[in-house]
Amino acid sequence: xxxxxxxxxxEVTEMGxxxxxxxxxxxxxxxxxxxxxxxxxxxxxxxxxxxxxPIDDSGMPEDRFSAKMxxxxxxxxxxxxxxxxxxxxxxxxxxFRTGRSGELFFGEGSRLTVL
Amino acid sequence: TQLLxxxxxxLSIQEGENLTVYCNSSSVFSSLQxxxxxxxxxxxxxxxxxTGGEVKKLKRLTFQFGDARKDSSLHITAAQPxxxxxxLCAGDNYGQNFVFGPGTRLSVLP
Numbered sequence: 001x002x003x004x005x006x007x008x009x010x011e012v013t014e015m016g017x018x019x020x021x022x023x024x025x026x027x028x029x030x031x032x033x034x035x036x037x038x039x040x041x042x043x044x045x046x047x048x049x050x051x052x053x054p055i056d057d058s059g060m061p062e063d064r065f066s067a068k069m070x071x072x073x074x075x076x077x078x079x080x081x082x083x084x085x086x087x088x089x090x091x092x093x094x095x096f097r098t099g100r101s102g103e104l105f106f107g108e109g110s111r112l113t114v115l
Numbered sequence: 116t117q118l119l120x121x122x123x124x125x126l127s128i129q130e131g132e133n134l135t136v137y138c139n140s141s142s143v144f145s146s147l148q149x150x151x152x153x154x155x156x157x158x159x160x161x162x163x164x165x166t167g168g169e170v171k172k173l174k175r176l177t178f179q180f181g182d183a184r185k186d187s188s189l190h191i192t193a194a195q196p197x198x199x200x201x202x203l204c205a206g207d208n209y210g211q212n213f214v215f216g217p218g219t220r221l222s223v224l225p
Binding site: 048102104106 | 148150218
């Protein structure tokens with residue numbers, strides 16, 4: 001079975017450019033999460049969706065960040081314009097949530113470097 | 116704001132030694148999970164503990180959930196180099212989001 005698939009694995013861009021990260025969750029999962037990981041701040045939740053609907057985006061740093069989930073098999077995280085402080089590894093994770101349970105399955109991450 | 120703290124932040128030990136890492140919070144969670152992350156990969160679930168006081172064993176790893184469901188510990192017996200990695204605890208916020216601790220970075224030297 002395919003796991004969570006993220007692309008690109010690595011992206012190097014210049015400050016001010018638009019960055020789009022993509023995620024394909026595991027088929028049948030009803031929740032999708034975007035996390036950002038840095039050495040200083042660890043794993044931070046940016047936004048999560050339940051049944052394709054954004055539930056909590058309070059972790060999105062600012063208006064430069066946006067996320068969409070147009071259908072159950074695809075999500076994007078966009079940064080526009082990008083800044084050097086956005087450099088991090090961005091993880092997408094999906095889960096089948098039933099009541100209070102569910103395991104997170106992570107993708108391999110997208111390592112973003114903004115010069 | 117729900118926060119999870121983990122200690123120690125870093126741990127370097129020799130192969131064969133025992134160790135315990137801790138995860139603490141002032142918040143109650145519906146369950147708590149432990150993940151291990153290796154370089155260049157996403158975290159992978161090790162265990163989920165749900166009931167206060169619960170103890171689960173996974174080979175040489177023993178996980179315990181505190182009675183009040185606010186804290187947890189992970190004990191590794193006879194650590195091996197393959198145990199090296201970042202150990203993350205995550206609190207399940209009653210079916211909503213997951214809150215992650217900062218992690219314990221373990222290095223087991225041969």
